[in-house]
Amino acid sequence: MSLAGKKSTLIHAGFAGLIRKTVVVICLFFGGFECSSAQAATFEESDVKAAFLYYFFHFITWPERGSESAGTPYEFCVVKQGPVVNALELVLASPKAAKTVVNIREISDAQKVSGCDYVFIGSASEKLAQTIIAATNGAAILTVSEIEGFAGMGGMIELKRNSNRINVLMNVDALNAQGLKASSKLLKLATIITTLQSGDQ
């Protein structure tokens, strides 16, 4: 990165900080929660989703990963690269995420999920969702998707856009069935979904 580029980024950050500060002051003045929602909206949706994907590493416990495997990287599999994964790569590259070692892998075939710890299915791969859910059955693989109804169809975590916010929908049964555990703090925030039987639909 050139020196000039860095400088311009700093200036930009200072400017953005000023704006944010002003917004905060206004928000405090009027004292509404909407403010913070509006605030969240200023982020790119993909950035927020990437952050969520990152923090799942912290709030989900994999059954086979003990303390001895702290150093071994997580296998993060993605069917097809997209903006969310790109943003995640950025998050993981930041120094604060240094402890979380993640290996991002693109899988060409939806069947080839063995070896993955974590599979993300982007909105572009909607058709593959059922296949991947089926493929991960019986293995401790966290499945996260932005596809609508993912949790209902047996996926573990669905990131659902609700107006300006991203909601976490969790299928705790699916999670527990594979031996994964979600932190109570996460569960408290998430909307719990159960697998919809074909009859329910």
Added chain:
Amino acid sequence: MIGFNKRASIRQKIIAISTLTSGIVLTVAATAMLLSDLYIERNAIVKATSMLADLIEINVGAALVFKDPEAATEVLSELKAVPDIAAAFLYSSEGDLFAEYTSENPQHQNLQAQTTDNTYRNPLEKLRDIGAQNYITAFKSKLLDLSAPIKVDGETVGLINIYMDLEPMIAGFYRLGAYTLVCLLLAFSLAYLLSSRLQRSVTGPIETYSRAMLEVSQSADYTRRVEYLADDEVGMLGASFNMMLQQVQNRDQQLENLVEELRAATHAKSQFLANMSHEIRTPMNSIMGITSLLLDMPLNERQQTYFETIDRSAQSLMVIINDILDISKIEAGHLSIEDTEFNLEDVILHITNTFLHPAKSKGLRLEVRIAPGTPMNLLSDAGRLQQVLINLVGNAIKFTPSGSVLLNVSVQDGSDSNDELLFEVTDTGIGIAGHAKTRIFSEFSQADESTTRRFGGTGLGLSFSKHVVEMMGGQIGVESTEGKGSRFWFTLPLIQTIHSSGSNSLTSRPTTEIETGKDKQVATPDVNGRRSGYNARVLIVDDSKPNLFILTETMKTLGLDVTAAEGGKKAVELAQTQQFDLVIMDIQMPDMDGLEATRKIRDFEKENFTDRHLPIIAFSANAMEGDRELYLQAEMDDYLSKPFQKEAFLAVLDKWLEKEQ
């Protein structure tokens, strides 16, 4: 160093010291306690607040990372369980306000205004300041601003900022301060009261001692002792004081003993001198008596000269002995002044008679001047006056090789506007050096030692004269130029008698001159004239054979019929069996003293006769004052002093015997 007013008493000082000391100590202790309490309270609040922050961190981390402000707000709203929290703000790691809590307590409203002011501080800055710490704190006037990071698995995801209301703590602190102050004042008063009471144990003994010391020094009673009051330093003071008193008392006793010894020694010395004089007088009496008798005999010129020399030497010796006796009288305090009526002219005449011959033999002019108007009949001690004049005129003649000696008598205004007599003896003698003038009136002192060698003398005359003149109420002094002559003078208070109008032959002329010249010799009694004319029987009583012999011989030369008795008993016997016209009675006699003999004779007289009175004259060497009274009390009629002096003897005979016409 704190100074005290000099007039402050020890009592006040002790109270001040203890009150001040306890006051300062208590104040310091209370201040330390308050500050430590404040510190502990503050730390407790910080601790509690940081624990709250920890709790929030646990519960809000997920909400923060999964962007769920409602959940976060819900968590923060739990803070209402802690009433002292004024507000709490949750920021995301980007510095955005994520959720907040504000207390509904109306008292916190204005505090919350402060928290909004505080937002100038960027949460990002705070996060940077926190670094690796668990939290940072800042104290506003009445707010604790505690900021702690929100971490998820060690990763900082946000910042919680809690504002704790310090008002209750400050109020508590003030309350504690007020209690402390009240306790402090109570303790202060208690310290004052206690020291006021307890100081008595210190100042009480000191006051007692100082009072005792004052009393001792005022009464000068060193036999007193102070009470032993305590074992402390003050007690030691008392003990030391007692020790000192004991020493003073011992020393006083020693001094008293010493003074007593000295007094006894002085008395013994005076007694010795008196005895010596007396013992010398008796043989002198014989020498002078016999010489006198010899001089009355027909002698050739050589014999005459020899006996005259013996007589003069004896006279000189008598003067010395009398001087010594007089001084020892003064020292023993026995000298007294006896005022009688007398004629000044008689005294002056006696002086001129005494010194006419010595002056003449030295070729000196003896001049006497009595100023006109000088009263002649006076009340004073004629004998003492005579002694002083004899001393001064005698000295003048003694120390004047050639020229004249002048005795001048006049009246001058005294110091108390009373008239006084002024006697001046002026000579043309050797004079006195300036430095010796003050000394010559001291005992045993002459102008210089060479004087003693050249002129002899005891040096007691002037000292005696000074004593006598001062006892008579006068003053004595001298003016002198060495080599030219001296002027001795003395004054006497002038007390005239009723007969003072009586004029005298001397003062009738402007100036009376008695010159030791060829033609004008003052008539002295013609002792050599073998004056008979008495026809009387005289009884002479004396245990001393020489005395008896001399008296008998003298009487016989005067043509008297003399009977001698060698003791008192014999005298009484003779007086009872024979008739006498006069008795001369010695006083100290071994078998019966003169006083008793006289009493017996008087008793006999009273029993047998009604109108007879035999004149009895005491004749004694007891020249001490008071003796005369003793003799007169014993009904003796007159008094003659030993040694035998013809003039005095003749005067007594004249007085008591009728002359044959």
